[in-house]
Amino acid sequence: METLNSLLYGFTIALHPANLFYCFMGALMGTLVGVLPGLGPVATIALLLPVTFHLSPVSGMIMLAGICYGAMYGGSTTSIMLNIPGEAASVITCLDGYMMAKKGRAGPALGISAFGSFIAGTFSIIGLVFLAPPLARFALKFGPPEYFSMMIMGMTVVTYLARTSMIKALMMAAFGVMVGIIGMDPVAAKPRFTFGIKEFYDGISLPPVIMGLFGIAEVLENVGVMIKKEVYSGKITGLYPNKEDWKKSAKPIVRGTLLGFFMGIVPGIGNIIPTFLSYVLEKKVSKNPERFGTGVIEGVASPEACNNAAVGGTFIPLMSLGIPANAMTAILLGALMIYGLQPGPLLIKNSPDLFWGVIASMYIGNIMLLVLNLPLIPLWVQVLKIPYSYLFSFILLFVCIGAYSLNNNVMDIFVAIGFGILGYFLKKFGYEAAPFVLAFVLGPLLETSLRRSLILSDGSFMIFLNRPLSAFFLCIVVFVMILPFVTKKRFGKGLEIEE
Amino acid sequence: MKKFDRASSIFWLILSVAICIHSYKLGLGSFHDPGPGFLFFWSGVVLGVLSMVILIPTMKGNKEALKETQENIFENVKWMKIVSVLVSLVIYGLILEWLGFLISTVFFIAFLLGSIESKKWYIIVFVSIVSAFLSYALFELFLQARLPKGIFGI
Numbered sequence: 001m002e003t004l005n006s007l008l009y010g011f012t013i014a015l016h017p018a019n020l021f022y023c024f025m026g027a028l029m030g031t032l033v034g035v036l037p038g039l040g041p042v043a044t045i046a047l048l049l050p051v052t053f054h055l056s057p058v059s060g061m062i063m064l065a066g067i068c069y070g071a072m073y074g075g076s077t078t079s080i081m082l083n084i085p086g087e088a089a090s091v092i093t094c095l096d097g098y099m100m101a102k103k104g105r106a107g108p109a110l111g112i113s114a115f116g117s118f119i120a121g122t123f124s125i126i127g128l129v130f131l132a133p134p135l136a137r138f139a140l141k142f143g144p145p146e147y148f149s150m151m152i153m154g155m156t157v158v159t160y161l162a163r164t165s166m167i168k169a170l171m172m173a174a175f176g177v178m179v180g181i182i183g184m185d186p187v188a189a190k191p192r193f194t195f196g197i198k199e200f201y202d203g204i205s206l207p208p209v210i211m212g213l214f215g216i217a218e219v220l221e222n223v224g225v226m227i228k229k230e231v232y233s234g235k236i237t238g239l240y241p242n243k244e245d246w247k248k249s250a251k252p253i254v255r256g257t258l259l260g261f262f263m264g265i266v267p268g269i270g271n272i273i274p275t276f277l278s279y280v281l282e283k284k285v286s287k288n289p290e291r292f293g294t295g296v297i298e299g300v301a302s303p304e305a306c307n308n309a310a311v312g313g314t315f316i317p318l319m320s321l322g323i324p325a326n327a328m329t330a331i332l333l334g335a336l337m338i339y340g341l342q343p344g345p346l347l348i349k350n351s352p353d354l355f356w357g358v359i360a361s362m363y364i365g366n367i368m369l370l371v372l373n374l375p376l377i378p379l380w381v382q383v384l385k386i387p388y389s390y391l392f393s394f395i396l397l398f399v400c401i402g403a404y405s406l407n408n409n410v411m412d413i414f415v416a417i418g419f420g421i422l423g424y425f426l427k428k429f430g431y432e433a434a435p436f437v438l439a440f441v442l443g444p445l446l447e448t449s450l451r452r453s454l455i456l457s458d459g460s461f462m463i464f465l466n467r468p469l470s471a472f473f474l475c476i477v478v479f480v481m482i483l484p485f486v487t488k489k490r491f492g493k494g495l496e497i498e499e
Numbered sequence: 500m501k502k503f504d505r506a507s508s509i510f511w512l513i514l515s516v517a518i519c520i521h522s523y524k525l526g527l528g529s530f531h532d533p534g535p536g537f538l539f540f541w542s543g544v545v546l547g548v549l550s551m552v553i554l555i556p557t558m559k560g561n562k563e564a565l566k567e568t569q570e571n572i573f574e575n576v577k578w579m580k581i582v583s584v585l586v587s588l589v590i591y592g593l594i595l596e597w598l599g600f601l602i603s604t605v606f607f608i609a610f611l612l613g614s615i616e617s618k619k620w621y622i623i624v625f626v627s628i629v630s631a632f633l634s635y636a637l638f639e640l641f642l643q644a645r646l647p648k649g650i651f652g653i
Contacts, residue, residue: 051637051642054643167549167552168553171511171545171550174542174543174545174549175511177538177542178518178546181539185525185535188526190525190526190535193518193539220584223581223615389612390612392611393607393611393612393616393626393630394630396588396607397604397630398634400591400607401600401638401646404595404646405638405642405645405646408645410595410596414592417588417589424581428572428573429504429507429572430504431507450533451537454530454533455532459529459530459531459532460531461530
C-alpha cells in the first residue's frame with residue numbers, strides 16, 4: 001500500500017507539465033543522438049548530460065532517464081536500418097534486424113523492437129518499484145567494508161566481462177581509480193596529482209572525461225574515414241506487428257525480459273552479456289535454429305526486450321545502493337552527485353520525489369517512445385542519411401559547449417580534449433573505456449570506504465573477511481578472477497563489434 | 500598486436516612507477532591511518548604488475564615472430580586530419596572567452612568543414628552560422644547556460 005502511495009506521488013511529479021516536457025525532450029534527444037552511427041547509448045548520454053545540468057535535480061534526472069531510454073531505442077534503429085551497432089548490446093539486433101530490413105520487413109522489426117522494449121521496460125520498472133526500496137533498507141546495514149567489497153566486486157565483474165583482454169580491463173580499472181581520486185586529499189587537505197592546476201583541486205569532473213572518451217575519441221577515430229552506410233532505402237510499412245509476429249515474439253519477449261532484468265541487477269553484469277545470452281537461448285529453444293541470422297523476428301524481439309529489461313535492472317543497485325552496474329549507470333551516478341544528491345540507500349528516503357518521480361517518468365517515457373517514436377521513424381531515417389562530414393563537427397561543438405557550460409571554465413574543454421586523445425589511443429591499443437569510467441566514478445567512494453574500514457579495524461584488513469557480507473563479495477571477486485584459468489574461456493571475450 | 504602491446508605496456512609500466520614514486524612522496528601513512536598517497540600507490544602497483552604481465556610475453560617472442568604480419572592498428576590513419584581536429588579544438592578553447600561564443604563557433608565549424616572536409620564556401624558559411632545560432636539558442640536561451648560574450652559583447 002505504501003509503495004502504491006509512493007508511486008502515485010511519483011506520478012504527480014512526473015505528470016507535471018514541465019517534467020512531462022523534459023521527459024519528452026530527453027526521449028527525443030536521446031533517440032536523435034542515439035540513431036547517429038558511432039554514438040552508442042553511453043556516448044549519447046555523455047554528450048547530452050550537460051543539457052540536464054541547468055534543470056532542477058528531479059527534472060534533470062527525469063530528462064536523463066528519458067535520454068537513456070531514447071538512446072537505447074535510437075541504437076536499435078541504427079542496428080536495424082544501417083547494420084551499424086552503437087554498442088556491443090546492439091550487435092545482436094543487427095544479426096536478424098538488418099536481415100529483416102533487407103527482406104522488406106524493416107517496419108515489423110522496428111515495431112517489435114519498440115513493443116518488446118516497452119513491455120520489458122514496463123516489467124523492469126515494476127521490478128524497480130518493488131525491489132529497490134527493500135534493497136535500500138537492507139543496504140542500511142552495510143558499512144564501509146561492505147561498500148568497499150561490493151565496489152571491488154562490481155569492478156571485477158565488469159573486467160571479467162570485458163570484450164578484449166581482462167588484464168587490460170583491470171589495468172583500466174586501476175587507472176580509473178587513480179584518476180578519480182585526483183584532487184585534494186579529504187583528510188590531509190593536500191593536493192594530489194593536481195600538477196598545480198587549481199581547477200583540479202576538487203577533482204576532475206566526470207562530464208568532460210566521458211565526453212572526451214566517448215565523443216572526441218569517436219570523432220578522432222572516424223574523421224577522414226568513410227563510414228560505409230547502407231541505409232535501408234525502401235518504404236517502411238507495417239510498423240505494427242501482425243498476429244503471426246506477436247505469436248512468434250511473445251515467448252521470446254518474456255524470456256528476454258526475465259533474463260535481462262535479473263542479470264542486470266547484479267553489479268558489473270550490465271546489459272551486454274544478458275543480450276547475447278538471450279539470443280543464444282532463443283536459438284537453443286527454437287525448432288528451427290538454422291533460421292537465426294536470416295531475419296527472424298524472434299532474433300530481434302528477445303534481445304531488444306532483454307536489453308531494455310537489463311537497463312531497468314541496472315537502475316536497482318544504482319538507486320538503492322548507490323553502486324553503478326556499468327558505464328551508463330556510472331554516468332548516472334556521477335550526474336546524481338553533480339546535482340548535489342548523495343546516492344546510496346538513503347537516497348530513496350531523503351529524496352523520495354527524485355526516486356518516485358524518476359520511476360514514474362521512466363514509465364511515461366516508455367509510453368512516449370512507443371507512441372511518438374514509431375511515427376517518427378521516417379525522420380530518424382533522414383537523420384541517418386546526414387553525412388558524417390557534417391555530423392562530426394556538431395558532435396565536437398556539443399562536446400565543447402557541454403564541457404564549458406558545466407562550470408563556465410575553459411579548462412573543462414581542455415580536459416575533454418585530453419581524454420579524447422587518451423580515449424583514441426586506448427581504443428587503438430585495445431583498452432576498454434567502460435572499466436575506466438566505472439572505476440573513475442567509484443574511485444572517491446572506494447577510497448572513503450577503504451579509509452573508514454581501516455580506521456574501524458585499526459589497520460587490520462581482516463575486517464573485510466570478518467564481516468559476512470563483505471567476505472561474500474570478496475569470494476565472488478576471487479571466483480571471478482580464477483574462473484578464466486579454470487574454464488580456459490571467459491564470457492565477453494571475443495564479443496568485438498564489427499563496425 | 501604484440502609490438503603494440505609491448506609499447507603500451509611499457510608506457511603503463513613507466514607511468515605506474517612514476518605514480519608510485521610520487522605517491523610515496525605524498526605519504527602512504529599506515530594501514531590504520533592511510534595517507535594521501537595510499538590508494539594511489541597500491542593502484543599504481545596493480546597497474547605496474549599487470550603491465551608486466553602483458554609485457555613479458557611480448558619480450559619472449561623472437562624478432563621473426565614480431566615481424567610476421569600483424570594487424571597494423573595505425574594503418575590508413577589520417578594523422579593530418581586528426582591533428583587538425585585537435586589543433587582546432589585547442590584553438591577554439593583558447594579563443595572562446597576572448598572572441599565570444601558566436602564568433603568562435605562560426606570560425607570553429609568553418610575551419611572543420613573547410614580544411615578537414617573541404618566543403619564548398621557557401622556551405623561552410625551557411626552551416627557554421629546556422630550551427631552557431633542554433634546551439635546558442637539551445638544552450639543560452641533555452642537552457643540558460645551563460646555562454647561567453649567576448650570582447651565584442653555578442
